[in-house]
Amino acid sequence: MSLKVINGGCYMTYYYFCSHCKSKIGELDKDINSNLLGFNNLTREEKDEMINYLPNGDIIVNSICKNCEEYVTRYALNFDYDTFIQ
Numbered sequence: 458m459s460l461k462v463i464n465g466g467c468y469m470t471y472y473y474f475c476s477h478c479k480s481k482i483g484e485l486d487k488d489i490n491s492n493l494l495g496f497n498n499l500t501r502e503e504k505d506e507m508i509n510y511l512p513n514g515d516i517i518v519n520s521i522c523k524n525c526e527e528y529v530t531r532y533a534l535n536f537d538y539d540t541f542i543q
């Protein structure tokens with residue numbers, strides 16, 4: 458355990474990774490209330506799936522990068538189109 462404690466606060470780093478291609482999307486190194494990131498709107502299962510808490514206090518957030526989002530959107534459209542034909 459090596460939590461970064463500054464001014465009595467607990468600072469965690471949020472690392473955002475794409476859960477599809479595993480590329481790093483970005484990171485936030487701020488004392489943010491996780492509620493501000495919208496995690497509060499997620500169900501417990503979604504949180505467990507999306508967020509991994511590391512032993513050092515850092516947080517891995519499984520998200521989706523722009524490339525994969527485009528791909529998934531395109532794939533979803535094609536899928537709907539195939540379904541429509543049938």
Ligand SMILES: [Zn+2]
Nearest residue numbers: 475478522525
């Ligand atoms: Zn990706």
